[in-house]
Amino acid sequence: MEGERQQAFRAHLLARLEELAAGEALGRGGKKVVELDQQSVGRLSRMDALQSQAMAQAASRMRLAEERRIRAALARLDEGEFGFCTDCGEEIAAARLEQEPAVALCMSCARG
Template sequence: MDESELHRFRSLIEARLAALDEENALGRDGQGVVQLDQQSVGRLSRMDALQNQAMAKATQARRDAEARRLTAALARMDEGEYGYCEDCGEEIARGRLELDPAATRCISCATG
């Protein structure tokens, strides 16, 4: 992989990390404590609020995992190991990296 491709993938990863940060900022409100207020919120509304809170937390966990994968990809770039399969050492197809720039395995190793 040449320097221009590495730069392009680094830009793509950094853009995805920035988008995740924006999504995190928007999702913080949904993760807050659900207050018990029997006067304004009925039992079913509270259950709905608790379910929405649980979904917001699960979404946050997925975003955190994606951010860790992307950060690890940047570290592999710095080490000169980006774009190579961690199992067999072969180059990962560019198309695969376009779809998932944090991919660590080639399609052959990923499918078993």
């Protein structure tokens, strides 16, 4: 893969990392411990807060997983292995990389 396309992929991956960091910063408030004092918060409000907390925690886990995939893709870029399947070594289709630059598997290996 030519250097110019690699730099474009790198820029895209780094920009996505910044977006994930910003999303994590915004989501921190939603992960706070929910008060169990029914005097200050009604039962239904507390249940709603618990559900919101669980959703914020799940979103945080998804951001962390995506961050790991992006960092692995950046490492592959540094090692000159970007664009090749990590299982079989075949080249990953350009359209697949354009859609998701952090992808590590070709379609054949992804399907199993």
